[in-house]
Amino acid sequence: MTQGSGPGTAGDRVGVWFVGAKGSVATTALVGALAIRDGLASGLGCVTELPELAGTPLPGFDSLVFGGHDVLDVPYRKRAEELAAQSVIPGQLLEPLTDALARADDEVRQVATAERDGHDAGAAQRAQVARLRADLEAFVGRHGLARVVVVDVSSTHAPVDVADPDLASAAAVRAAWDAGRSPLPASALHPWAAFEAGAGFVAFTPSPGVDLPCVVDLGRELGATWAGADGKTGETLLKSVLAPMFVQRALRVDSWASVNLLGGGDGSTLSDPVAARSKTTTKAAGLEAMLGRHVPGPLHIDYVPDMGDWKTAWDQVRFSGFLGTAMTLQFTWQGCDSALAAPLVLDLARLTAASMAAGRTGVVSELGFFFKNPLGSDEHALAVQWQELLRLTGSLAEGSDA
Amino acid sequence: MTQGSGPGTAGDRVGVWFVGAKGSVATTALVGALAIRDGLASGLGCVTELPELAGTPLPGFDSLVFGGHDVLDVPYRKRAEELAAQSVIPGQLLEPLTDALARADDEVRQVATAERDGHDAGAAQRAQVARLRADLEAFVGRHGLARVVVVDVSSTHAPVDVADPDLASAAAVRAAWDAGRSPLPASALHPWAAFEAGAGFVAFTPSPGVDLPCVVDLGRELGATWAGADGKTGETLLKSVLAPMFVQRALRVDSWASVNLLGGGDGSTLSDPVAARSKTTTKAAGLEAMLGRHVPGPLHIDYVPDMGDWKTAWDQVRFSGFLGTAMTLQFTWQGCDSALAAPLVLDLARLTAASMAAGRTGVVSELGFFFKNPLGSDEHALAVQWQELLRLTGSLAEGSDA
Amino acid sequence: MTQGSGPGTAGDRVGVWFVGAKGSVATTALVGALAIRDGLASGLGCVTELPELAGTPLPGFDSLVFGGHDVLDVPYRKRAEELAAQSVIPGQLLEPLTDALARADDEVRQVATAERDGHDAGAAQRAQVARLRADLEAFVGRHGLARVVVVDVSSTHAPVDVADPDLASAAAVRAAWDAGRSPLPASALHPWAAFEAGAGFVAFTPSPGVDLPCVVDLGRELGATWAGADGKTGETLLKSVLAPMFVQRALRVDSWASVNLLGGGDGSTLSDPVAARSKTTTKAAGLEAMLGRHVPGPLHIDYVPDMGDWKTAWDQVRFSGFLGTAMTLQFTWQGCDSALAAPLVLDLARLTAASMAAGRTGVVSELGFFFKNPLGSDEHALAVQWQELLRLTGSLAEGSDA
Amino acid sequence: MTQGSGPGTAGDRVGVWFVGAKGSVATTALVGALAIRDGLASGLGCVTELPELAGTPLPGFDSLVFGGHDVLDVPYRKRAEELAAQSVIPGQLLEPLTDALARADDEVRQVATAERDGHDAGAAQRAQVARLRADLEAFVGRHGLARVVVVDVSSTHAPVDVADPDLASAAAVRAAWDAGRSPLPASALHPWAAFEAGAGFVAFTPSPGVDLPCVVDLGRELGATWAGADGKTGETLLKSVLAPMFVQRALRVDSWASVNLLGGGDGSTLSDPVAARSKTTTKAAGLEAMLGRHVPGPLHIDYVPDMGDWKTAWDQVRFSGFLGTAMTLQFTWQGCDSALAAPLVLDLARLTAASMAAGRTGVVSELGFFFKNPLGSDEHALAVQWQELLRLTGSLAEGSDA
Numbered sequence A, B, C, D: 001m002t003q004g005s006g007p008g009t010a011g012d013r014v015g016v017w018f019v020g021a022k023g024s025v026a027t028t029a030l031v032g033a034l035a036i037r038d039g040l041a042s043g044l045g046c047v048t049e050l051p052e053l054a055g056t057p058l059p060g061f062d063s064l065v066f067g068g069h070d071v072l073d074v075p076y077r078k079r080a081e082e083l084a085a086q087s088v089i090p091g092q093l094l095e096p097l098t099d100a101l102a103r104a105d106d107e108v109r110q111v112a113t114a115e116r117d118g119h120d121a122g123a124a125q126r127a128q129v130a131r132l133r134a135d136l137e138a139f140v141g142r143h144g145l146a147r148v149v150v151v152d153v154s155s156t157h158a159p160v161d162v163a164d165p166d167l168a169s170a171a172a173v174r175a176a177w178d179a180g181r182s183p184l185p186a187s188a189l190h191p192w193a194a195f196e197a198g199a200g201f202v203a204f205t206p207s208p209g210v211d212l213p214c215v216v217d218l219g220r221e222l223g224a225t226w227a228g229a230d231g232k233t234g235e236t237l238l239k240s241v242l243a244p245m246f247v248q249r250a251l252r253v254d255s256w257a258s259v260n261l262l263g264g265g266d267g268s269t270l271s272d273p274v275a276a277r278s279k280t281t282t283k284a285a286g287l288e289a290m291l292g293r294h295v296p297g298p299l300h301i302d303y304v305p306d307m308g309d310w311k312t313a314w315d316q317v318r319f320s321g322f323l324g325t326a327m328t329l330q331f332t333w334q335g336c337d338s339a340l341a342a343p344l345v346l347d348l349a350r351l352t353a354a355s356m357a358a359g360r361t362g363v364v365s366e367l368g369f370f371f372k373n374p375l376g377s378d379e380h381a382l383a384v385q386w387q388e389l390l391r392l393t394g395s396l397a398e399g400s401d402a
Helices: A024-037 A077-085 A096-107 A121-143 A170-176 A188-198 A213-222 A237-247 A264-270 A273-291 A335-355 A365-370 A381-402 B023-039 B078-086 B098-105 B121-143 B169-177 B186-196 B213-222 B235-248 B264-270 B273-291 B338-359 B365-370 B382-401 C022-039 C076-087 C090-107 C119-142 C170-178 C186-196 C211-223 C237-250 C264-268 C273-290 C337-357 C365-370 C381-400 D026-039 D074-087 D091-103 D121-143 D170-178 D187-194 D213-220 D235-248 D264-270 D275-289 D336-359 D365-370 D381-400
Strands: A014-019 A064-070 A108-110 A146-152 A198-205 A225-227 A252-262 A299-303 A310-320 A326-336 B012-019 B064-070 B108-110 B147-152 B198-202 B225-228 B253-262 B299-303 B311-320 B326-336 C014-019 C066-072 C108-110 C148-154 C200-203 C225-230 C252-262 C299-303 C310-320 C327-338 D014-019 D066-068 D109-110 D147-152 D200-203 D227-228 D250-263 D300-302 D310-320 D325-336
Touching: A014 A024, A014 A121, A014 A335, A024 A064, A024 A077, A024 A096, A024 A335, A024 C337, A064 A121, A064 A335, A077 A096, A096 C365, A108 A381, A121 A146, A121 A188, A121 A299, A121 D381, A146 A188, A146 B326, A146 C186, A170 B198, A188 A198, A188 A213, A198 C237, A198 D250, A225 A335, A237 A273, A237 A310, A237 A326, A237 A381, A237 B121, A237 B235, A237 B382, A237 D300, A252 A273, A273 A299, A299 B338, A310 B253, A310 C310, A326 A335, A335 A381, A365 C076, A365 C237, A381 B235, A381 B382, A381 C108, A381 C310, A381 D121, A381 D147, B012 B023, B023 B064, B023 B098, B023 D250, B023 D264, B064 B121, B064 B338, B064 C225, B064 D365, B078 B098, B078 B121, B108 C108, B108 D235, B121 B147, B121 B169, B121 B186, B147 B186, B147 B235, B169 B213, B186 D365, B198 B338, B198 C108, B225 B338, B253 B273, B253 D250, B273 B299, B326 D170, B338 B365, B338 B382, B365 B382, B382 D213, C014 C022, C014 C119, C014 C337, C022 C066, C022 C076, C022 C090, C022 C337, C066 C337, C066 D109, C076 C381, C119 C170, C119 C186, C148 C186, C148 C337, C148 D227, C170 C211, C186 C200, C186 C211, C200 C337, C225 C310, C237 C252, C237 C273, C237 C310, C237 C327, C237 D235, C237 D381, C252 C273, C264 D066, C273 C299, C337 C365, C337 C381, C381 D381, D014 D026, D014 D121, D014 D235, D014 D336, D026 D091, D026 D336, D066 D121, D066 D336, D074 D091, D121 D170, D147 D187, D147 D336, D170 D213, D187 D200, D187 D213, D200 D336, D227 D336, D235 D275, D235 D310, D235 D381, D250 D275, D275 D300, D336 D365, D336 D381, D365 D381
Parallel strands: A014 A064, A014 A146, A064 A108, A146 A198, A198 A225, A252 A299, B012 B064, B012 B147, B064 B108, B147 B198, B198 B225, B253 B299, C014 C066, C014 C148, C066 C108, C148 C200, C200 C225, C252 C299, D014 D066, D014 D147, D066 D109, D147 D200, D200 D227, D250 D300
Antiparallel strands: A252 A310, A310 A326, A326 B326, B253 B311, B311 B326, C252 C310, C310 C327, C327 D325, D250 D310, D310 D325
């Protein structure tokens, strides 16, 4: 594996700004990026370190600068210790990274969860966005960054009514603010601020935000670059290779039952049925698209506290073959959520930064490989998404050679 | 789903000649083909009936004529009843197909397993081949067939020493015969006879035969068409989508344990370690090719009598991700061997016939999609093989339009 | 295995009256009892046919007479064909049992689901009970039965408020009827009528009924015999041997997740969360009792239409051992619901009849072996319940010897 | 949980002498015993700490002294670190136990694997036994021990020919020594030496030894106390509750396939088919005894290096129920071998010591609860073994009250 540092980005310092900076995924990504930079770990799990992507002009791990927002104010060292106790990250990394983690703490800004003064909701929300934007701009200034990618790895928010006229366009949002309303859901504030600050945005959660009509409108207006949504890390990853297999072999899937048991913060959030709806919706949509029709079967996400950051997905697929004979595939996936998500977060930050450097604007639809709900694409089959990813990195490599 | 009958093959009657004609796979394929022809069953499980292959000039199910060789002389009706009792084929198909199955019995020629007179082994083997060829030619004459595809679905034979100089070329075989030796293993007699009779050949088992240097040489000499080897029906099918997934996601597979429990004739044959070696070799080779290196882990094939024609494959894949975190995927595949194999056998017969009609000679490497050991190709990833298959059917469709 | 026919019951004809007589469980039990009687099937699956119970004075299969209530009026032959198509019962049994099944149809009385005239609900419910009782008494008279056991195998009903003062005693129910109220839930009408008719009662479902204070009161008043509740056929059966294993080995269960996928009528009923509450409550209670405390973990019952009468239960048990090391047990149970329930239904009918013959009244708590919610007992561990069952059959054998 | 210290053993110091003292099981048992003694860990996983055994006069953890033999000379601290890296024991225990572990190192005597001088094999083996005995007697003297229990947790040895006349009695062994032969297999030297030194013996592995006729003879001659063989920690533990369940429910087991994947030293040893024979024999025997007959199905033990001290057992049980309907149970047990074995080793040492204190001699057959091959008993069902264990502890408690 090689550390990409193509000619187009050489020397450039690139910011990675996490929404949910003290969460398990961001902490694991940070610890890993520092460990790879310092030669303490390999790039295992990083798609951007595969030989097939070798020529892509990606920012190197030594040129990444990390910062972010969070509601928590807990030191990274403490979070890392908690993750090490759960076998998410190797304990022996903590000592050599002590100083780097402490410095990273300084780049995290605390945000209050919900401030409502009651006087003028529109002005309040406008101010909230301005504060987020100011944090980003200060981050750029402090480190002389060539560009920043904001990555949302915070807790999942519930879906919103996308038909709300206040959300129809950037202008509609501004008009609503003027009228004293606060139309944006919390998860849309960060992409809005990112676009205003000239940053790229990666939606790693299923929360509504970067895909709302008004946010897309703002992104187009400002020539922003973004990708999403909802990282494809486990069960859905498997679905994206198994479903095409059934289709290509003319086997009819009769039912597909999915059970997800997980602990940790994510499990706790998703045990709330309303918040879970975002997740179950994106999980189910892809399967339907790949199979060409809806198939029955429950899709459960359950909180099992003692599992911590680990997750078990059990699926039963029943299918019919020749002469209607019914058969069964069952799988059990036992993975570490943060260990699966963190390298993809780094991949996405690097690929989005490289796309920005190449002048690419709008949604980077070729990054669907990483997502349950690939914005800008209807393709869910991993093998096809892999070809699309290689087309993107090929064109980035070509652009940088010119 | 549509029954392909492109312009190039309209009206042509095509023979499908099974080696192992009274085995479970051939019987299921026969029953199914007749049922589809008579509108009693859909083409479920048949890749050639997928919309993506719609324009391919394939022989229709109503133009297929079935025959074959077997050591057993048991009526198809009885075999079909046995399979129905195991839920391999629906019992209600037996009654309406009674006459058609009886007629099919007339097209099966019995072959003795091993006749050794001791006088002149060379002459004996030459005569054996001649007999097989004569059976094929009589089949063609009896039905006025445009072409025949011989499909080997007989029991697996043990590997042979491919470095044997007697097997180095067609001429070497003939010279060995002249010298009183019988160099060809039993599983090579059928492809040899098929090529001499102008028939195509599909190796659906891992037995040595069509891939021996001498047989390949004969096939080239006579402009024959063939494909193989070892139908990819279950566990290996899953491996061919899961292994690329791990590779593309930069996850390192540390071990891959495979357990296959099966009853029936195949289970019994494969519980013999020598015969099983053909199967375990082709099963293991693909995984290594896809992962780029050998990974530890047992590969068991066990005979469990009460499972009959059903098979359970259980695999445990252990893999490492970001920062070396170890994770696990386990799957359980419960399939009906004959129901999985039979439609592929029909697909291969139709696609090979269409390739022959289009003047294609040599190994049809684009049919690797169907095989554990894709002759003429190093590609084992299903998604890539699917693209190759579509390239083949696209070119066949184009050729027939011209 | 032997067909019990102890001295005490020789010659006695015993009635088995199913509530839900045309359901899958009752149909399978009927077909099986007739097949065993006629020597067409062994007593596989019947606990009462085990050598350990050999001396028990049970009614033989040739002395059982079947009847019942149902809302459906479909012939048994048709129901049996449907079950044979799902591999629940062997198709070859249908032909030889044709006449016997037709005769059994004559013994089933149709009941309307819910008749409400609005005039006097109390009188209406009293009349409903009287009708059920009359059907039972006519059944006894028609066949000269020594005794009858009513077995409830109908769809599950939702729980009721057991604190309702109208349900506090038999007298309270009668007073409520006099006052024009209809306090009994539908599932309590059958045990009430059974007790009035001098019949025994087995609650094979979790529906409220025989365990309501008023019904228990009536049973005591009339010296009735009963057992229940909710047949322990699959996942809960496994729990009743696995949970004691963890406890006896000092392993702490940290979470126990249970997923039940099933089709058929039962699956459809239980996909209604309200009706399912009866089932999930009895399923969860036993685990808590055996482990000595509540453990977290979801308990799902999902309707998967294509599974028909088959059921997959998948459980994940996470437990901690020495020094807190966390480990995992997962199991997958793939069973046929009716094939598992039917022999237990016959066992319970025979054992309850034998208990009645021996003069036993009240709840037969030693039959907890068969139930998720063992009435009259707190014991859920199968091994202990087995000893209790042997104590019962031992005492029945002794009584009949005297 | 309580630390048993009945009146009979108060103040007594008891030695636990491990054969294989530096192996994973012994190291885990030692670390755990010290941690429990020092209040750093609970008695989780220790059967002897269950409330049901509370009154038994067992030696307390503070009165146990550890020593042993091993071929390796590696400090306990290092072995413990290796185990902590594999999540077998919690890393935070290492620091507080540093001194205690160093002191434990002093009690381990190195033994050469196989010393053969060629001169007089009989004298050499006699001397070997004498050296082992001397080590034990010095251990007793050094610590003023009331009694010692030798526990064999070393690598598994292959079976021997028990019909060898040299092994027929203690006298036969001595005569063979006199004649210059060395009849005892390596695994029999330790129990022989233990009995001569007045120590008890626990065979926690399936190696031949304490169950050889000559060793049993010696034990009887000297009034020794012993128990065995082959700790029942995982898959066989499950079999010992599941097999009785099938039997008691009259379900016929048609096949039982068992796959064991394990790394570590044990996996490596057992990948040798000859050594594995001891293990597979004891594993299979119990199942046959519980089911009342042999059932088909493979039993694999495979070495998967990356699994380290962890083990996955996957079993498929196929069974037939009512009317012959075939059904399936599959389970996946993912356990840590040493964490499962270590507390049982401590349990056995304590229970054997208490039995010795109570004057019990010969094989303690009531300890079959802990073993795959319960010496002195034909009972394999866990629930019955549990009752036998309680009978033993009850009698020990009674004896100590008197």
